[in-house]
Amino acid sequence: MTETMPAPSRTENLEPLITVDDLTMAYGSFVVQKDLTFTINRRDIFVIMGGSGCGKSTLMYHLMGLRRPAAGTVIFGGRNVWESTAEEREAILRRTGMLYQAGALWTSMTLAENVSLPIEEYTDLKPSQVRALASLKLALVGLAGYEDFYPSEISGGMMKRAGLARAMALDPEILFFDEPSAGLDPISSKRLDDLILQLRDSLGSTIVIVTHELPQIFALANNSIYLCNQKRTITAKGDPKEILRTTTDPIVKEFLTRDGTFTNVA
Numbered sequence: 001m002t003e004t005m006p007a008p009s010r011t012e013n014l015e016p017l018i019t020v021d022d023l024t025m026a027y028g029s030f031v032v033q034k035d036l037t038f039t040i041n042r043r044d045i046f047v048i049m050g051g052s053g054c055g056k057s058t059l060m061y062h063l064m065g066l067r068r069p070a071a072g073t074v075i076f077g078g079r080n081v082w083e084s085t086a087e088e089r090e091a092i093l094r095r096t097g098m099l100y101q102a103g104a105l106w107t108s109m110t111l112a113e114n115v116s117l118p119i120e121e122y123t124d125l126k127p128s129q130v131r132a133l134a135s136l137k138l139a140l141v142g143l144a145g146y147e148d149f150y151p152s153e154i155s156g157g158m159m160k161r162a163g164l165a166r167a168m169a170l171d172p173e174i175l176f177f178d179e180p181s182a183g184l185d186p187i188s189s190k191r192l193d194d195l196i197l198q199l200r201d202s203l204g205s206t207i208v209i210v211t212h213e214l215p216q217i218f219a220l221a222n223n224s225i226y227l228c229n230q231k232r233t234i235t236a237k238g239d240p241k242e243i244l245r246t247t248t249d250p251i252v253k254e255f256l257t258r259d260g261t262f263t264n265v266a
Contacts, residue, residue: 014041016075017174017206018063023072025058032058035233036072038225040174045200045207045220047240049255050227056210059227060176063208064096065089077173094122097167097175104163105151111138111162112147118169137165141195157188161195168199174206175199181213193219214258226252 115134
């Protein structure tokens with residue numbers, strides 16, 4: 001087990017991993033969000049917040065280099081993603097891992113085979129080494145012994161963890177989660193949250209999460225942005241607990257309190 005590292009503090013000299021400057025996202029002439037400027041530091045748990053349809057998942061695709069912005073820049077590890085060649089962008093993409101809402105596992109493959117796919121594609125390891133590495137990744141998410149199970153034979157929470165094991169297959173610098181708690185019961189959701197914290201603290205992972213779940217936002221995030229549907233830009237950024245304490249924006253306040261029904265941010 002890797003030695004546990006402390007969570008980043010606000011006073012620590014943080015190292016930027018992704019820097020976004022004056023980004024505009026659009027579908028044709030329709031502007032989704034504009035003037036987006038923010039930084040994701042190494043070992044952040046960074047949450048993208050906002051109402052339905054505000055462009056949270058679209059922004060994630062821009063950060064990963066999967067969608068070209070209408071304007072502005074995305075700097076990943078010091079390199080401008082869209083001034084890079086296609087081969088360089090592919091190399092950047094390999095430095096990321098993605099957990100989709102439903103896990104996106106191949107139902108005809110065992111869990112070990114699902115996790116092995118990217119390892120087989122992008123490494124020259126022998127089959128026995130690929131199998132051993134897939135087993136290790138499954139063990140890291142609490143699925144040791146489930147290598148030969150099929151997705152239909154496990155629970156929804158276990159499928160999310162198996163999807164995470166596959167996202168971690170190539171030891172990415174940054175993990176992206178798209179609504180990771182969607183479809184999970186509260187206990188399974190809490191277990192997934194605990195696993196995310198463990199990955200950050202023990203492996204030093206940088207994590208970006210799209211979510212609207214308040215307990216998850218306040219339990220995990222040390223950094224965040226709020227994308228406003230009405231203004232189509234960022235209207236709050238920083239630690240969500242600090243945003244809640246200091247914001248004067250009624251839309252942000254309502255989102256973070258659910259009209260006053262959620263107050264547990266200790």
